[in-house]
Amino acid sequence: MTTATPFTAGATPGVNALPTPPSGWPIGSYATYEEAQRAVDHLADNDFPVADVTIVGVEPMIVERVTGRLTWGRVLGAGAASGAWFGLFVGLLLGMFSTGGAIAPIITGLLVGTVFGVTAAAIRYAATRGRRDFASVTQLVAGRYDVLSHPRSAERGKDMLTKLAWRS
Structure with missing residues (x-):
């Protein structure tokens, strides 16, 4: 039977699949991830055993950054584009395995995908009833x-x- 040490930095992924809190001694604290990454890069450039290092985000926050206002035009346009891509993909797959010409399944997939994409987007947007008329991107930051x-x-x-x- 083997015993694991409490320090887990540099451990092989998948060896201990259970989440474990980080351990080790603090050697630096930074306001942004970019600064912490630069610090670890500096250590690596100077032959420090970086397998012994862990970056820990403290005081996590979920940040939602609003990217723009949603309108029916934007919603339907995005739905059309999304549906068209999926329809094109399905049409290409069907075209590869059809015994007839490949162009008919591609065009059919494109048109049907576009219709379904617009319909699905309209239903989703209408269901919000104007309670969320904006687009956003969510990030987990520390x-x-x-x-x-x-x-x-x-x-x-x-x-x-x-x-x-x-030096900085």
Whole structure:
């Protein structure tokens, strides 16, 4: 029987499929993921054992960024485009396996897909009854990003990141 160590950074994915909290000593804290990523890249460029490093997003937030106003025109246009792509895909598949010409199944798939796409989009949008007349993108972000390291190399990592901060 083998025993796993409490430190899991660099562990092989799938070996321990259960979610485990991160462990290690903090060697840096950053306001953005980009800064934390730059710090780990700096460690990697300077021969630090980055398999011992974990980036942890602390204080998670769900951020919904509004990208624009929805109108019937935009909804139906997007539904038509989505349906047309799916119909084209199905038409191409049918065309590949048909004994007759390939153009008829492609055109039929394109037209039927467009009609179904417009219909489905109209039904979905009408069901909201004007309660959500905007489009948005949702992201999971953190309030800050901590860089943790295995205790055996934490002090060296902290020194390296302190020097990086002085340069910036």
